[in-house]
Amino acid sequence: xCLGIPGKIESVYEDHGTKMAKIDFGGVLxxxxxxxxxxxxPGDWTIVxxxxxxxxxxxxxxxxxxDILEQMSELAELEDQxxxx
Amino acid sequence: MAEQTPDFLAGYRxxxxxxxxxxxxxxxxxxxxxxMEICGGQTHAIMQYGLDQLLPPEIELVHGPxxxxxxxxxxxxxxxxxxxxxxxxxxxxxxxxxxxxxxxEDLFSxxxxxxxxxxxxxxxDAVKIAAENPDKQxxxxxxxxxxxxxxxxxxxxxxxxxxxxxxxxxxxxxxVPPAMHAILSSxxxxxxxxxxxxxxCAIMGYWEYPPIAEQYQTPMAVTGFEPLDLVExxxxxxxxxxxxxxxxxxxxxxxxxxxxxxxxxAMLAKVFKPVDRNWRGIGTIxxxxxxxxxxxxxxxxxQRFDTGSIQTEESKxxxxxxxxxxxxxxxxxxxxxxLCTPQTPLGAPMVSSEGACAxxxxxxxxKS
Numbered sequence: 001x002c003l004g005i006p007g008k009i010e011s012v013y014e015d016h017g018t019k020m021a022k023i024d025f026g027g028v029l030x031x032x033x034x035x036x037x038x039x040x041x042p043g044d045w046t047i048v049x050x051x052x053x054x055x056x057x058x059x060x061x062x063x064x065x066x067d068i069l070e071q072m073s074e075l076a077e078l079e080d081q082x083x084x085x
Numbered sequence: 086m087a088e089q090t091p092d093f094l095a096g097y098r099x100x101x102x103x104x105x106x107x108x109x110x111x112x113x114x115x116x117x118x119x120x121m122e123i124c125g126g127q128t129h130a131i132m133q134y135g136l137d138q139l140l141p142p143e144i145e146l147v148h149g150p151x152x153x154x155x156x157x158x159x160x161x162x163x164x165x166x167x168x169x170x171x172x173x174x175x176x177x178x179x180x181x182x183x184x185x186x187x188x189x190e191d192l193f194s195x196x197x198x199x200x201x202x203x204x205x206x207x208x209x210d211a212v213k214i215a216a217e218n219p220d221k222q223x224x225x226x227x228x229x230x231x232x233x234x235x236x237x238x239x240x241x242x243x244x245x246x247x248x249x250x251x252x253x254x255x256x257x258x259x260x261v262p263p264a265m266h267a268i269l270s271s272x273x274x275x276x277x278x279x280x281x282x283x284x285x286c287a288i289m290g291y292w293e294y295p296p297i298a299e300q301y302q303t304p305m306a307v308t309g310f311e312p313l314d315l316v317e318x319x320x321x322x323x324x325x326x327x328x329x330x331x332x333x334x335x336x337x338x339x340x341x342x343x344x345x346x347x348x349x350x351a352m353l354a355k356v357f358k359p360v361d362r363n364w365r366g367i368g369t370i371x372x373x374x375x376x377x378x379x380x381x382x383x384x385x386x387x388q389r390f391d392t393g394s395i396q397t398e399e400s401k402x403x404x405x406x407x408x409x410x411x412x413x414x415x416x417x418x419x420x421x422x423x424l425c426t427p428q429t430p431l432g433a434p435m436v437s438s439e440g441a442c443a444x445x446x447x448x449x450x451x452k453s
């Protein structure tokens with residue numbers, strides 16, 4: 001129920017004065033309300049739940065977390081090699 | 086369409102990275118710890134990826150009440166059924182709700198008997214149905230946690246903007262922090278750390294949680310839904326427990342900030358006010374739900390329809406209440422997988438795509 005699906009904003013428009021967007025979910029376009037992320041623009045990523053965008057998704061934060069874990073993973077591999085060598 | 090997932094999101098399902106974090110969890114743990122994932126969506130993801138079986142035996146994951154369909158009270162479901170039966174009503178709901186057993190029937194059986202019950206993907210779709218059917222009354226069953234509450238509020242605001250007098254909601258939203266208080270202050274409590282639900286926090290932030298963590302000396306990590314998010318949330322919580330540190334950390338920073346979405350929070354405050362709510366299987370928790378503010382009372386279905394006096398009747402065998410509080414596991418129920426299955430559910434946790442019983446059934450955790 002609280003599942004949110006990441007999607008990329010294709011275009012923004014208004015419906016009865018409410019901010020809406022067409023959002024690309026891995027090739028499928030759907031409409032969602034973006035009233036609570038008024039700064040959103042085409043190209044931005046967002047998390048959508050029940051046809052409603054919850055927040056913007058930060059690509060920078062996503063990459064940063066992955067980079068740290070990648071480094072951890074490489075370090076662990078090195079340690080393994082040292083132990084076995 | 087995996088090829089269309091960008092690398093910065095696909096990385097959160099990278100098996101090598103998940104193994105790295107799992108290895109660090111194994112290295113960090115020195116003693117038993119009991120954690121609760123609040124959100125039923127996370128319970129399902131944990132079972133689906135088999136993460137519970139890859140964790141050290143010292144770590145027990147207890148499944149929380151974060152399944153809105155499961156905790157919606159029998160009184161509210163019986164009210165919904167009574168409204169849905171009325172001749173000029175189109176009753177709209179998220180799909181999960183249709184098979185949840187009321188005292189005597191469910192929304193599916195009302196539809197089978199000729200009632201107009203429609204599944205919607207978004208509360209906004211219910212507003213559209215209202216605009217297209219001016220001669221009918223359209224009622225939306227507004228369930229959900231803080232994640233869903235803004236969409237429910239938006240539907241009310243939109244109906245007001247469009248001047249629709251044939252749209253109303255059955256207010257049934259529930260709130261996480263009061264449930265945390267209820268769980269942690271219970272004499273049966275076993276929870277030592279929480280995985281806080283990522284999408285609730287996308288809206289609310291996590292500024293409400295440090296006082297709770299402090300009061301009950303229970304660390305928490307805001308956690309997302311991908312396998313890497315889940316093991317990261319577990320690692321951060323276990324590290325705090327092992328270090329004897331009580332804090333609220335954020336393991337889902339690509340979506341969640343400390344403040345949360347302030348525009349959404351303002352929208353919630355405009356439309357809703359906290360009210361006491363009865364949680365199915367748990368009981369009444371003070372100020373744990375949303376009712377409509379005075380200015381929006383005309384959109385309250387309970388004001389518009391006479392639902393009379395309701396006599397509720399729960400299944401005598403079902404242990405859903407204990408499962409929802411983390412006291413028992415689904416497989417400890419005598420009816421699990423025999424009398425109670427997703428086809429013939431006795432309790433809501435066997436119905437919902439987020440219910441712990443359905444997760445155990447679907448992913449083959451027949452006996453723990």
